[in-house]
Amino acid sequence: MRLFVAIRMPEETAAAIARLQDEVPIGRPVPKENLHLTLAFVDERRPDEAEAAHEALEGLRAAPVEIAFGGMTVLDPARPQAVVLPVPETPALEVLHRAVMSAVRRAGIDLPRRRFRPHVTLVRLAGRPTPDEEARLARVLGRTSQSPVWPFTAREVVLFRSHLRREGAVYEELAAYPLG
Numbered sequence: 372m373r374l375f376v377a378i379r380m381p382e383e384t385a386a387a388i389a390r391l392q393d394e395v396p397i398g399r400p401v402p403k404e405n406l407h408l409t410l411a412f413v414d415e416r417r418p419d420e421a422e423a424a425h426e427a428l429e430g431l432r433a434a435p436v437e438i439a440f441g442g443m444t445v446l447d448p449a450r451p452q453a454v455v456l457p458v459p460e461t462p463a464l465e466v467l468h469r470a471v472m473s474a475v476r477r478a479g480i481d482l483p484r485r486r487f488r489p490h491v492t493l494v495r496l497a498g499r500p501t502p503d504e505e506a507r508l509a510r511v512l513g514r515t516s517q518s519p520v521w522p523f524t525a526r527e528v529v530l531f532r533s534h535l536r537r538e539g540a541v542y543e544e545l546a547a548y549p550l551g
């Protein structure tokens with residue numbers, strides 16, 4: 372099963388993000404209920420590995436974390452794949468990220484080392500935008516870079532199972548782990 376650990380967007384935050392998504396003229400918006408900040412992509416694992424990850428995550432000890440947002444931007448502008456809201460990497464978020472990664476690794480799951488670039492994906496782009504689309508997108512990003520999405524305090528992290536469907540991924544919450 373395909374697993375990842377993430378922070379859900381609370382209702383009000385998701386509503387504010389949905390208003391930003393409506394401004395983006397191209398791509399496939401992430402459904403409101405799917406909006407999240409990935410802490411660890413665990414990938415395809417056997418059920419016994421999922422169970423071990425769950426047990427390790429039950430031992431997670433970390434404080435609630437304030438999640439703030441930067442202006443809407445394109446991830447990897449050289450090969451644009453998604454419009455995202457970057458999340459500033461605070462010390463508390465870095466500690467939480469490391470704690471989650473360590474828990475999953477303690478479960479015997481080998482996670483590759485990747486740079487942590489916290490963000491919430493808003494819109495997925497299918498293929499390279501045309502010059503016209505790029506221009507329209509640039510105008511929207513210029514206009515909305517100041518639009519605030521208020522910070523919130525994350526009080527739990529969630530282990531999700533992702534079901535990849537042709538219409539888009541469906542996330543199933545397997546378990547939630549309180550912070551603090």
Ligand code: ATP
Binds near residue numbers: 373375409533535540
């Ligand atoms: P789709 O791939 O159909 O667009 P999705 O990306 O929402 O759907 P998943 O691919 O299961 O669904 O991804 C779940 C989460 O894990 C997302 O936040 C995604 O960005 C992240 N993720 C997926 N693959 C990787 C990867 N190889 N490395 C890091 N993070 C990943």
Ligand code: MG
């Ligand atoms: Mg994906």
